[in-house]
Amino acid sequence: MAPTFPFSAIVGQEEMKTALLVAAIDATIGGVLVFGDRGTGKSTAVRALASLLPKMSVVADCPYNDDPDDDSTVCADGCPAQHTKVQKRARSVPVPVVDLPLGATEDRVVGALDLELALTAGKKSFEPGLLARANRGFLYVDEVNLLEDHLVDLLLDVSASGRNVVEREGLSIRHPARFVLIGSGNPEEGDLRPQLLDRFGLSVEIDTPRDLDSRVEVVRRRSEFEADPDAFVAKWKRRDGRVRNRIVTARRQMPSVQISDSALESMANLCLALGTDGLRGELTLSRASRALAAWEGAEEVDVSHIRTMAPSALRHRLRRDPLDEAGSTVRVERAISEVFH
Amino acid sequence: MDLEQADGAWDDALLGAAIFASDPSGLGGVCVRSQPGPIRDFWFAQVENLIGQPSEFRRIPCAVTEDRLLGGLDLAATLSAGRPIGETGILAESDGGILLLAMAERLPASAAACIGEALERGIVSVQRDGIDHQSEVRFGVIAFDEGIDEDDHVAAALSDRLALHLRLPEASARELPGSPYSAKTVARAAAEITGVVCDEDVVAALCGAAFALGIRSFRPSAAVVRAARTSAALNGRSRVEEEDAGNAARLVLALRATMLPQPAPEEQNEPEPQEDTGDNDRQGPGDDQARGPMMDVVLDASTAAIPPGLLERLKQAELGGRKSAKSAGSGSHGAAPRRGRPAGVKRGSPGAGKRLNVIETLRAAAPWQPLRRQTDTAPTGRLKITQDDLRISRLKHQGKATTIFVVDASGSSAMHRLAEAKGAVELLLADCYVRRDQVALVAFRNQGAEIALPPTRSLVRAKRCLAALPGGGGTPLAAGIDAAAQLADQVVRRDETPVIVLLTDGRANIAADGSADRGRANIDAKSSARRIRAVGYRSLLIDTSPRPQPVGRELAAEMDATYLPLPFADSKVLNDAIRSVAHDPSASMV
Numbered sequence: 029m030a031p032t033f034p035f036s037a038i039v040g041q042e043e044m045k046t047a048l049l050v051a052a053i054d055a056t057i058g059g060v061l062v063f064g065d066r067g068t069g070k071s072t073a074v075r076a077l078a079s080l081l082p083k084m085s086v087v088a089d090c091p092y093n094d095d096p097d098d099d100s101t102v103c104a105d106g107c108p109a110q111h112t113k114v115q116k117r118a119r120s121v122p123v124p125v126v127d128l129p130l131g132a133t134e135d136r137v138v139g140a141l142d143l144e145l146a147l148t149a150g151k152k153s154f155e156p157g158l159l160a161r162a163n164r165g166f167l168y169v170d171e172v173n174l175l176e177d178h179l180v181d182l183l184l185d186v187s188a189s190g191r192n193v194v195e196r197e198g199l200s201i202r203h204p205a206r207f208v209l210i211g212s213g214n215p216e217e218g219d220l221r222p223q224l225l226d227r228f229g230l231s232v233e234i235d236t237p238r239d240l241d242s243r244v245e246v247v248r249r250r251s252e253f254e255a256d257p258d259a260f261v262a263k264w265k266r267r268d269g270r271v272r273n274r275i276v277t278a279r280r281q282m283p284s285v286q287i288s289d290s291a292l293e294s295m296a297n298l299c300l301a302l303g304t305d306g307l308r309g310e311l312t313l314s315r316a317s318r319a320l321a322a323w324e325g326a327e328e329v330d331v332s333h334i335r336t337m338a339p340s341a342l343r344h345r346l347r348r349d350p351l352d353e354a355g356s357t358v359r360v361e362r363a364i365s366e367v368f369h
Numbered sequence: 370m371d372l373e374q375a376d377g378a379w380d381d382a383l384l385g386a387a388i389f390a391s392d393p394s395g396l397g398g399v400c401v402r403s404q405p406g407p408i409r410d411f412w413f414a415q416v417e418n419l420i421g422q423p424s425e426f427r428r429i430p431c432a433v434t435e436d437r438l439l440g441g442l443d444l445a446a447t448l449s450a451g452r453p454i455g456e457t458g459i460l461a462e463s464d465g466g467i468l469l470l471a472m473a474e475r476l477p478a479s480a481a482a483c484i485g486e487a488l489e490r491g492i493v494s495v496q497r498d499g500i501d502h503q504s505e506v507r508f509g510v511i512a513f514d515e516g517i518d519e520d521d522h523v524a525a526a527l528s529d530r531l532a533l534h535l536r537l538p539e540a541s542a543r544e545l546p547g548s549p550y551s552a553k554t555v556a557r558a559a560a561e562i563t564g565v566v567c568d569e570d571v572v573a574a575l576c577g578a579a580f581a582l583g584i585r586s587f588r589p590s591a592a593v594v595r596a597a598r599t600s601a602a603l604n605g606r607s608r609v610e611e612e613d614a615g616n617a618a619r620l621v622l623a624l625r626a627t628m629l630p631q632p633a634p635e636e637q638n639e640p641e642p643q644e645d646t647g648d649n650d651r652q653g654p655g656d657d658q659a660r661g662p663m664m665d666v667v668l669d670a671s672t673a674a675i676p677p678g679l680l681e682r683l684k685q686a687e688l689g690g691r692k693s694a695k696s697a698g699s700g701s702h703g704a705a706p707r708r709g710r711p712a713g714v715k716r717g718s719p720g721a722g723k724r725l726n727v728i729e730t731l732r733a734a735a736p737w738q739p740l741r742r743q744t745d746t747a748p749t750g751r752l753k754i755t756q757d758d759l760r761i762s763r764l765k766h767q768g769k770a771t772t773i774f775v776v777d778a779s780g781s782s783a784m785h786r787l788a789e790a791k792g793a794v795e796l797l798l799a800d801c802y803v804r805r806d807q808v809a810l811v812a813f814r815n816q817g818a819e820i821a822l823p824p825t826r827s828l829v830r831a832k833r834c835l836a837a838l839p840g841g842g843g844t845p846l847a848a849g850i851d852a853a854a855q856l857a858d859q860v861v862r863r864d865e866t867p868v869i870v871l872l873t874d875g876r877a878n879i880a881a882d883g884s885a886d887r888g889r890a891n892i893d894a895k896s897s898a899r900r901i902r903a904v905g906y907r908s909l910l911i912d913t914s915p916r917p918q919p920v921g922r923e924l925a926a927e928m929d930a931t932y933l934p935l936p937f938a939d940s941k942v943l944n945d946a947i948r949s950v951a952h953d954p955s956a957s958m959v
Contacts (some may be wrong), residue, residue: 030491030505066529067586071489129494130483131435135728136496143442143453143499143728146735147752158496171482171526197732215829217478217525236585244576247590248569254591255563 031257034264035076036271038069039246040237046320047230047340048077049271051208053278054319055164057312058229059187059209061172061220061344068234069246070212074168078125080268082276084164088117091156092203093124093163104154104203124165126158126207128183130174137179138186141197154201159192162207172211173220180220183209184227229312230337231344233357274323282322287314287329294331294367298338301363304345313341331368338364378538379545382412385535385620387550388599390419391558393467393509395595396532397488400523402514402624403537405471408545409513412537415548416511419555425466429459431475435497438483442498444727448752453731455500460484460493464506473512473523481524484510488530498728521859532592534624550603558602565598567609578618582626593621717761729760770868771807771824771860775853777873777913778814779844807865809856810835813849815842816883820856843885846877847893850901850928857906868907871930874914875921891920898927909933909946 038045047060062070087094087103094103096118128137139157146152158167169175169183186192192205211228213220225231237243253260292314299309314329316337321329343356382401389399403409417426440458447454459468460483468484470476476484487493487506495502510531516522528534572594579590597617601609714729734754741753808831810822822834850871857867877890881897901908908930912921917934925932933946 065585066525067588069587127494129439129496130479130486131439132496133498135499135732136501140499141732141735143731143735147447147731147738148452150736150739152736155499170486174478174482198736214525216827236587240573240577240580243580243587243590244569244573246587247576247594248572250587250591251567251572251594 031261032075032079033072033250033253034261034268035073035080036267037249037253037260037264038073038076039242039249041069041073041234043340044070044073044232044234046336047232048073048210049275049323050316050319050337051210051230052077052081052275053282053323054315055206055208057208057315057319059211059227061225061228061231062210062212062234063215063231064212064234065216065236066214068236070234071168071170074166074210074212075125075127077166078122080272080275081123081125082272083120084123085118086121086164088119092160092205093121093165094204095164104156104160104201107203124162126162126165126167128158128167128169128175130171132158132179134179134182135196138182138192138194138196139201139203140194141199152198154194154199156203159186159205159207160203163203163205165207166210167207168210168212170212171214171217173213173215173217180224184224188227225344226306226308228344230316230340232340233343277325278319278322281325282319285318285321285327285329287318291317291329291331291334295334298334298363298367299342301367302342302346302360304342306345309342309345313337316341335364335368378536381619382535382537383415383546383548383550384600384616385533386412386416386548387419387555387558387603388596388616388620389509389511389533390416390555391599391603392562392595393420394507395562396509396592396599398468398510398512398531399533399535400473400512400514400528400531401535401537402516402522403535404515405513408537411545413511419548419550419552420467426469427459427463427466428469428471431470431472433459433476433480435479435483438480439493439495439497440502441495441500442728442731447731451752453499455502458493458495460487460508461495461504461506463508464504465508467509467511470510470512472515473527474514474516474521476524476527478524478526481527485524485527485530488527529586529588532589532596533620535620536624554603558599561602561607562599565601565607565609567594567598567601571597571609571614575614575618579622582622584622584625589621589625593617596621714760715763716757717759724762726760726762730754730758733760734758770866771809772868772870773824773853773856773860774808774810775818775849775869775871775873776810776812776821777844777846777849778812778838778840779842809860810838811849811852811856812838812840813845813852814840815845816848816879817845818848818852820852824856824860843879844873844877844890845879845881845883846873846875846890846924847881847897848879849873850894850897851881854897854901854904854906857901857904866907868909869901869928869930870909870911871928872911872913873921873924875910875912875918875924876914894924895927898924898930902927902929905929911946 035045044062047062051057051060062074064070084093085096087096090103090107092103092107094107136157138159139155142151142153142155167183167187172180186205187207187209190204190206191202194201194203209228211220237246249260295310295313295317299313302309304310313334317329317333320333320337321327324333326333339357339360343360346356346359385399389396401409401412403412436458438459440456440461443454443456446456470484473481488508488510491505491507493504493506510527512523512527512531514523514528522528523531575593575597576590579593584590594617597609597613600613600616601607604613606613714726716733731752731754734752737758738753741755807824807826808822809820809824811818812821813819821838822831825831853869853871857869860867875894877894878885878887880886880889881893908928910921910925910928910930910932912918912925912932912934914921921934922932924930
């Protein structure tokens with residue numbers, strides 16, 4: 029496998045990096061949507077995250093990456109590892125960041141009848157798909173706005189429920205599929221349906237850097253990486269390691285981070301001012317702010333955390349008003365300055 | 370194109386060929402804008418000579434499907450072996466070679482994205498038909514872009530990853546010189562690229578040039594540096610010099626420019642200037658708005674504007690002989706869709722346009738094999754498939770609608786009407802998310818018509834384009850209708866259904882040839898309208914004059930359009946009217 033571009037070597041794009049880290053700290057935030065121009069490093073950042081994440085412990089030979097320390101979840105029927113509470117062999121593996129490649133078919137995404145076994149042995153057995161592989165990790169869909177509608181619907185449904193239900197070819201299987209869905213795309217090639225937008229926890233809009241220095245730096249690092257990927261990765265290894273340690277600490281600290289009533293109230297006011305539908309916006313905003321506070325080592329969520337996360341947590345939940353010339357980002361920022369004076 | 374310019378373009382094309390040949394996979398490829406013909410063949414022969422091994426070229430038809438590109442289940446092998454056997458796709462097979470795409474602008478977006486992804490990552494990832502496979506690939510792409518219209522080029526998912534963008538000169542009677550480089554030079558350059566140094570200040574200059582030209586993606590910025598190093602290697606240098614940087618900027622950046630650089634750095638091929646020059650006496654208030662400091666607006670407007678020369682040529686082709694109504698209309702409504710997006714499978718027999726879905730058929734048959742082997746007398750080792758197992762692919766081909774607004778942007782009251790139309794486009798667009806319909810906008814004023822907004826369902830793009838739409842000047846109604854008809858033809862070619870919505874008072878005063886002759890203008894407008902009726906595009910004419918005149922109704926009759934006098938149409942009324950026409954089952958079908 030060719031080395032991936034190191035996360036800490038990515039120039040700028042702070043909002044995207046923060047959103048990805050926050051989702052890595054608290055997986056319940058529910059997915060990140062990255063929209064921006066072509067060639068701005070969307071996929072680079074997501075793939076870089078893969079090699080950055082700390083390892084996790086799984087039941088050996090379980091295709092669903094089941095957690096050996098968690099007795100509450102039920103793995104799928106017919107899991108070849110056949111683990112019970114008593115006998116479990118644990119193994120440490122990298123957190124899966126599964127790429128949903130272009131042209132993937134539904135049978136490979138959800139899993140299907142194992143053709144080989146069916147044809148040669150006449151056995152009916154389930155071959156887990158990408159959703160199984162992504163359990164407890166990330167599922168990355170590039171060009172999410174080009175993906176066929178029925179696949180997008182399916183992904184969002186599974187990522188919301190955390191379980192994949194397969195009913196096809198006489199198979200009836202359900203298995204855990206809790207993953208953070210990361211979608212990226214170029215808005216000039218078509219928007220996502222509003223009801224799908226809302227399902228993503230965070231949404232990030234990235235733009236190309238406007239100052240020449242950082243543009244030159246991007247190209248310089250890119251050329252350096254292409255010339256000798258291994259040396260470049262080695263050079264950034266320590267910095268990536270520091271980020272990794274910080275993620276681990278933040279995950280541990282997060283449950284003890286306090287959110288005061290006044291902070292909750294200002295979040296509610298913000299959502300009210302923006303007229304976001306439903307409670308999802310508030311919930312995501314509070315979780316994201318808490319994860320950010322944990323990342324920064326704070327003991328309590330303060331205004332700066334809310335201000336940082338509000339655009340990503342709310343901008344895609346605004347009711348579209350096509351005649352309003354201002355973009356959704358501007359509207360969120362306007363509301364922030366109103367609520368927090 | 371005068372001779373001197375043609376010479377320059379040809380020299381650049383030869384240089385591009387040599388640079389590409391030196392580093393096909395590193396540069397991703399070359400996108401060549403040109404019509405097929407002897408010049409293009411000659412150019413390609415140069416590339417073949419420089420690379421040397423003709424067997425490495427692989428031509429891909431523009432109708433290529435994802436399953437061929439990526440691979441899948443090999444049916445014949447699977448059936449004879451009795452177990453699933455994969456088939457390598459074109460991309461994996463092309464490792465180390467060169468893909469040749471003719472009519473690359475016709476490549477489906479999904480196929481273009483597949484090729485682009487493989488170029489970018491150097492990996493082909495297959496998750497299809499029960500196959501889970503990754504293979505490393507390195508290849509170069511030559512994409513021949515034969516698109517004429519501004520909005521009809523190679524999909525960005527692919528073209529962004531092709532470093533070199535060339536335009537071959539138009540047909541020339543003269544003998545063109547062959548490449549000044551030899552296969553030997555190219556081979557030597559290929560070996561030396563990695564050793565070429567590119568100084569920081571050169572990198573900064575190249576990035577600055579890309580930025581000043583309004584190129585937002587980083588890939589061209591990285592590619593231009595690589596191309597500069599290749600140019601240096603070709604010229605036997607170990608350090609990038611000014612000449613190399615200039616070469617690379619011309620070959621990588623020039624055709625991508627979306628705006629004119631303010632201080633004009635090392636840029637030679639200037640992009641087409643905006644169309645509305647020289648109409649300073651009768652400008653409406655909209656022009657000042659459009660020329661505002663909003664960089665994004667100007668940037669997008671210049672890409673959307675059709676260069677005047679191109680518009681002229683399209684008109685010539687139009688008068689020379691239009692496609693028959695039959696061919697233009699064919700394919701927009703088939704009985705059973707033979708293409709479209711896959712929408713699952715169902716039980717049934719293939720034939721009559723329905724395609725057998727082999728994988729699902731095998732899956733359906735598989736569990737029964739042991740049982741059938743026991744009861745059946747046929748020789749063993751073969752799969753036994755009965756009628757019942759057959760599965761056919763269901764393809765969803767929604768008759769996607771593209772609403773083309775044709776807006777009279779002339780005269781003093783244009784701003785009002787323009788504002789209404791803009792509002793309607795945006796409302797309709799908001800309504801289109803669920804249906805995935807598209808809208809486009811053609812504006813006509815002064816001497817001609819321009820496509821202000823190519824078909825899109827992107828709100829972002831629509832807003833940028835609409836904000837930049839100017840108003841004022843004469844009323845070239847015929848040109849507007851013609852432009853809409855051409856756009857509608859394009860839409861039909863993409864298997865979608867156009868709906869033309871014309872907003873005008875019907876009073877033309879500029880004839881088709883651009884002369885200010887009211888009588889001729891009206892005759893031309895009617896003859897253009899008749900062509901719309903002949904092709905059978907569904908249309909709606911909204912009369913925007915303060916008091917409806919017979920001339921509007923007559924024009925609607927010529928077009929066979931629904932006539933709607935709407936002196937004070939507001940966006941909401943307009944939107945409702947359009948929806949009722951576009952989705953009226955009793956209206957004539959295209």
